[in-house]
Amino acid sequence: MAAKKLNIKDKYRLLTRDLDWDFSYEDRKQAFPYEEFEGIKITDWNKWEDPFRLTMDSYWKYQAEKEKKLYAIFDAFSQNNGHLNVVDSRYVNALKLFLTGVSPLEYQAYQGFAHVGRQFGGVGARVACQMQSLDELRHVQTQIHAMSHYNKFFDGFQEFSHMHDRVWYLSVPRSFFCDARSAGPFEFMVAIGFSFEYVLTNLLFVPFMSGAAHNGDMATVTFGFSAQSDEARHMTLGLEVIKFLLEQHEDNVPIVQKWIDKWFWRGTRLLTIVAMMMDYMLPNKVMSWKEAWEVYFEEAGGALFKDLARYGIRMPKYAETIEKEKEHISHQAWWTFYTHGHAAGFHTWIPSDKELDWLSAQYPDTFDKYYRPLWELAKEQEAKGERFYTSGLPQLCQTCQIPMLFTEMDNPNQNSMRDSVFEDERYHFCSDGCKDIFDEEPEKYVQSWLPVHQIFQGNCGGPGVEDVLSDYYKMNVGVDNMDIKGSPDEKRWNEWKGIA
Amino acid sequence: MSKVYIALQDNDESRYIVEAIEESNPDSTVIHQPAMIRIEREGRLVIERAVVEEKMGRDWDVQELHINLITLGGNVDEDDDQFVLEWKQ
Numbered sequence: 001m002a003a004k005k006l007n008i009k010d011k012y013r014l015l016t017r018d019l020d021w022d023f024s025y026e027d028r029k030q031a032f033p034y035e036e037f038e039g040i041k042i043t044d045w046n047k048w049e050d051p052f053r054l055t056m057d058s059y060w061k062y063q064a065e066k067e068k069k070l071y072a073i074f075d076a077f078s079q080n081n082g083h084l085n086v087v088d089s090r091y092v093n094a095l096k097l098f099l100t101g102v103s104p105l106e107y108q109a110y111q112g113f114a115h116v117g118r119q120f121g122g123v124g125a126r127v128a129c130q131m132q133s134l135d136e137l138r139h140v141q142t143q144i145h146a147m148s149h150y151n152k153f154f155d156g157f158q159e160f161s162h163m164h165d166r167v168w169y170l171s172v173p174r175s176f177f178c179d180a181r182s183a184g185p186f187e188f189m190v191a192i193g194f195s196f197e198y199v200l201t202n203l204l205f206v207p208f209m210s211g212a213a214h215n216g217d218m219a220t221v222t223f224g225f226s227a228q229s230d231e232a233r234h235m236t237l238g239l240e241v242i243k244f245l246l247e248q249h250e251d252n253v254p255i256v257q258k259w260i261d262k263w264f265w266r267g268t269r270l271l272t273i274v275a276m277m278m279d280y281m282l283p284n285k286v287m288s289w290k291e292a293w294e295v296y297f298e299e300a301g302g303a304l305f306k307d308l309a310r311y312g313i314r315m316p317k318y319a320e321t322i323e324k325e326k327e328h329i330s331h332q333a334w335w336t337f338y339t340h341g342h343a344a345g346f347h348t349w350i351p352s353d354k355e356l357d358w359l360s361a362q363y364p365d366t367f368d369k370y371y372r373p374l375w376e377l378a379k380e381q382e383a384k385g386e387r388f389y390t391s392g393l394p395q396l397c398q399t400c401q402i403p404m405l406f407t408e409m410d411n412p413n414q415n416s417m418r419d420s421v422f423e424d425e426r427y428h429f430c431s432d433g434c435k436d437i438f439d440e441e442p443e444k445y446v447q448s449w450l451p452v453h454q455i456f457q458g459n460c461g462g463p464g465v466e467d468v469l470s471d472y473y474k475m476n477v478g479v480d481n482m483d484i485k486g487s488p489d490e491k492r493w494n495e496w497k498g499i500a
Numbered sequence: 501m502s503k504v505y506i507a508l509q510d511n512d513e514s515r516y517i518v519e520a521i522e523e524s525n526p527d528s529t530v531i532h533q534p535a536m537i538r539i540e541r542e543g544r545l546v547i548e549r550a551v552v553e554e555k556m557g558r559d560w561d562v563q564e565l566h567i568n569l570i571t572l573g574g575n576v577d578e579d580d581d582q583f584v585l586e587w588k589q
C-alpha cells in the first residue's frame with residue numbers, strides 16, 4: 001500500500017515540533033542561557049505559530065529551484081556581457097555601495113540568526129531562525145557572485161569586505177548590525193526580524209531592485225528578487241515573533257515597545273543611504289524616495305501598527321520627525337557624499353539638468369527652496385574647473401555613526417546637534433532619537449568604534465587622509481574615488497560605447 | 501480597514517497566479533512595476549490552489565508560491581488548499 005501523503009500541518013508537526021526533546025537530567029536554563037536576562041517572559045513556547053509551516057525537506061527543494069533559476073541568469077548575464085546593458089557608468093556606483101555596505105549585512109544576518117536559531121527555547125522558532133540563517137548566507141554568496149562580474153570591468157569592487165570593516169560611512173551599516181547582534185536574542189529579533197525585515201528591507205529590496213531592472217541591470221534585479229523570495233518568510237517570522245512576545249505576557253509589552261522605538265529610529269537612519277541611492281544614483285527613475293517611503297513605510301507600516309494596537313503597541317516614537325525627513329534626507333546625504341567625494345570608495349556627480357528637474361517635481365516643497373541652489377552653485381564651480389571637495393573630516397553621531405549632516409526638520413537651514421555627558425565625557429548626536437538611544441544604554445555606545453575618532457587617534461595609519469584611504473582602507477586613490485567625470489570608469493565606458 | 505498586499509516577480513508562472521488572484525478576489529488592484537507585479541486589496545486576499553491549477557493546467561503546490569514571491573503585507577495563513585493574507589483589526 002502506498003504511504004498516505006501527509007498534509008502540511010501534520011508534516012510540520014512531525015518534522016519540526018517533534019524534533020524537540022525534554023531535559024531530564026540537564027538543567028533547561030543552562031541549555032538556553034540567554035532566554036531570561038532581557039526581562040522577557042515566555043510562559044509557553046508551544047503557543048508559537050509558524051504560518052508557512054515550512055519543513056526542511058521542502059525548504060531544500062524550493063531553495064534549490066531558486067538557485068538554479070538564479071545561476072542560469074548569472075551565466076547568461078556574463079556570457080552576454082550584461083554590464084554593457086546598464087544605462088550608464090554612473091549607475092554602477094550604486095552597486096559599489098550595495099556590495100560594500102549591504103551585502104556584508106547579509107553575512108551578519110546569517111551570523112545573528114544562527115545564534116538565535118540555537119538560543120531560543122522553542123523548537124518552532126529555532127527551526128525558522130535556522131532556515132533564515134541559511135537564507136542570509138545564500139544572499140551574501142549570490143550577491144558576491146553577481147558583483148564579481150562587475151568587478152572585472154569597473155573600479156571600486158575589489159576590497160568590499162576589508163572596506164566594510166573600516167571605511168567611515170560603512171561603519172553606519174556595520175555598527176547597526178553589530179548593535180543588534182550584541183543585544184539579547186529577543187531584542188535581536190525585534191531589531192532585525194521585525195523592524196528591519198518587516199518594514200525596512202522592503203524599501204531596500206523592492207523599489208531599488210525594480211529600479212535596477214529599469215536601469216538595465218539584469219544581474220542585480222535577479223539576485224535582489226531571488227533574495228526577496230526568502231524575505232516574505234523572514235517578514236512573517238518577524239511579525240510572528242512580535243505577536244508571540246506580546247501574547248505571552250503583558251510585562252513584555254513595554255519592553256517590546258522600547259525596542260520598536262529604538263530600532264525604527266536606527267533603521268530609518270540606516271536607510272538614508274538607500275534614499276540617496278534611489279534619488280541620485282539610479283539614472284532611470286522608478287519612484288522617488290519619498291514615494292517609496294509613503295508606500296512601504298507609511299502605508300504598509302501604518303497598517304501593521306494598526307493591527308498591533310490590540311496588544312497595546314503604538315507607532316514608533318519620532319514618527320512625526322520621520323515623516324518630515326522623507327523630504328530631506330536623500331538630498332542632504334548625496335550633498336555630503338558629493339563634497340566628500342575624494343574620501344568615498346565610489347564616484348559622485350552633479351545631477352544632470354533633467355535629473356534636477358525631476359527632483360524639483362518630486363519634492364515641490366523642499367528641493368527648489370533648499371537643495372537646488374547648492375547644485376547650481378556646484379555647477380558654476382565645476383564649469384570654472386573648481387570642482388569642490390571639502391577638506392575636513394566630519395563629526396559623527398555617537399549612536400548611528402552618520403556624519404552630522406542632518407538638519408532640524410522644522411528649520412532645514414539649521415544643523416541638528418544634540419549631546420549628553422556620561423562619566424565626565426561629552427558625546428554628540430545627530431538627533432533626539434540617537435541621543436535617547438545612547439542615554440538608555442550609555443555603557444554600550446561609549447564603546448562605538450567611530451572611524452573619524454580612530455583616524456585622529458592614529459589608529460588608521462596616516463598621517464594624511466590620503467594615506468588612510470590608500471593604505472588603511474585599500475582604496476585606489478584617484479581611481480575608485482573622486483568625480484565620475486574624468487574617471488577611468490567613465491573613460492572605459494565611453495570606449496565600449498563608442499562615445500567620443 | 502487597511503490594505504493587504506503581495507508582490508510577485510513578473511514572469512510566466514506569476515502571470516497565471518495573478519489571473520487566479522484576480523478571479524478569487526474580484527475587487528483587488530493589480531499594479532505593474534518594472535520586473536514585478538503588486539496586488540493590493542482591502543483587508544483580505546486569498547490565493548486558491550484549485551484556481552491556480554485551473555489557470556496553469558497542472559498540479560500546483562501552495563508552497564511553490566515562495567519561488568516567485570517578492571514581498572507581502574498582512575498576517576499569513578497557509579494550508580494545503582489556500583494562502584491567505586489578512587489584517588485582523
Ligand SMILES: [Fe+2]
Binds near residue numbers: 109136227
Ligand atoms: Fe537577506
Ligand SMILES: [Fe+2]
Binds near residue numbers: 109136230231234
Ligand atoms: Fe532577510
Ligand SMILES: [Zn+2]
Binds near residue numbers: 397434
Ligand atoms: Zn545619529
